[in-house]
Amino acid sequence: MKDKRHLKQELYNLFARVANAMSNPHRLELLDLLVQAPRTVEELAREANLSIANTSQHLQRLKQARLVLDEREGVYIRYYLADPAVARLWLELRCVAAQQLAEVEHTLDAYRNRRHAFETISADELRARIRTQKIVLLDVRPTVEYKAAHLPDAVSIPLDELEERLNELPKRKTIVAYCRGPFCVYADQALERLAALGWKVARLEEGVAEWQLAGLPLEA
Amino acid sequence: MKDKRHLKQELYNLFARVANAMSNPHRLELLDLLVQAPRTVEELAREANLSIANTSQHLQRLKQARLVLDEREGVYIRYYLADPAVARLWLELRCVAAQQLAEVEHTLDAYRNRRHAFETISADELRARIRTQKIVLLDVRPTVEYKAAHLPDAVSIPLDELEERLNELPKRKTIVAYCRGPFCVYADQALERLAALGWKVARLEEGVAEWQLAGLPLEA
DNA sequence: TTAATATTCAATAGAATACTTGAATATTAA
């Protein structure tokens, strides 16, 4: 009975190992990117603004904790989320932090300074209005992410192609943009430009991960 | 646009801070205890087998991350979970670890070596059978935890009082025991004794946290 | 006030972590 204590400790060790893998901001950013789409080390390093070696090491810690898996693809190695449950855990962590740490709200307001500038539309309302054909749902994430998974009926125009492809957006419809989720500014930036050019706009705060967590369908 | 990067980093820092608070096995054990019921530093130290000073320091890290709060009660200071969302995060972490790390299953089998010895009963089945009055639902956790919250119609007999209070359990009914959840051995130990004495027994794997997460009602 | 007690603080040593650099490995294409 008494010697069981170390087994209990061992269990807590294992749980702590997973939390430990998530206890570094860079690793969380990598996870966050992988929630959107699988990527190679080089891509992840570029997007997270890290050195290749450092990125590789962080990825290996995520892999040891079984949060991500990797797969060789020719000369590249592609990392991807080990399980949808990992995305859920990451969303839950963000949710607790946002709920409990007032600094999150403050920092988010500074980061997404256009955050309150546009009408926001709920997932339910979106589903209702998309049927009436009065809106266009716009996915402004990079193409790889759109290809990995996107919301039903969403049109893809990555943020950095928006300027050249404005003609694809009908003037008389409301443009509802979304991106990686409530902690991403891509949609805000797209909407700011579109609003200045005369479109009626609205933002969907949810990204594909939140959408999926809510049990709503995705397209691949 | 470019100087926003540090704001994004700041957000990831905040999220990582929460994960960091959960990245130590002792802190997870303290959290786990607090999910069951609020407790003083001394109680937590005793139950987690830590020195007082060490416990205090760990609790302060949990408090900094806003996972727990404290409240002075005379000469004692009582710690409690900051929010039910924290319990959800902890359950989600355990779930991911159990799902992804094979070692968790192995260690759990060693820790709960009677794990597969008894019939297990699902929450749904319990709710159905408790109406027919053919079972007694037995909460074997310490009294403070039972008082903090317990399942509807549950009878409290803490594990260490079981021997003296056997007469409170009707012989002709099936005893369904539960404790802190799937990673706790209290119920197994109670059932082992009861089965040896001739009761029909079954185990409910869920604890109050899992029960609550499933949206089921609790009693206080 | 004073004594007793619960908790926190401060200082320390030893372990783990993060990032950089340059070398090593593995695959593809020539």
Added chain:
DNA sequence: TTAATATTCAAGTATTCTATTGAATATTAA
């Protein structure tokens, strides 16, 4: 085979984390 490239490994250093110890603080009871 060889060269080129993506990724990992290894070593070193600065930083952070953990547990212990003993002192400091805050509350209650005398």
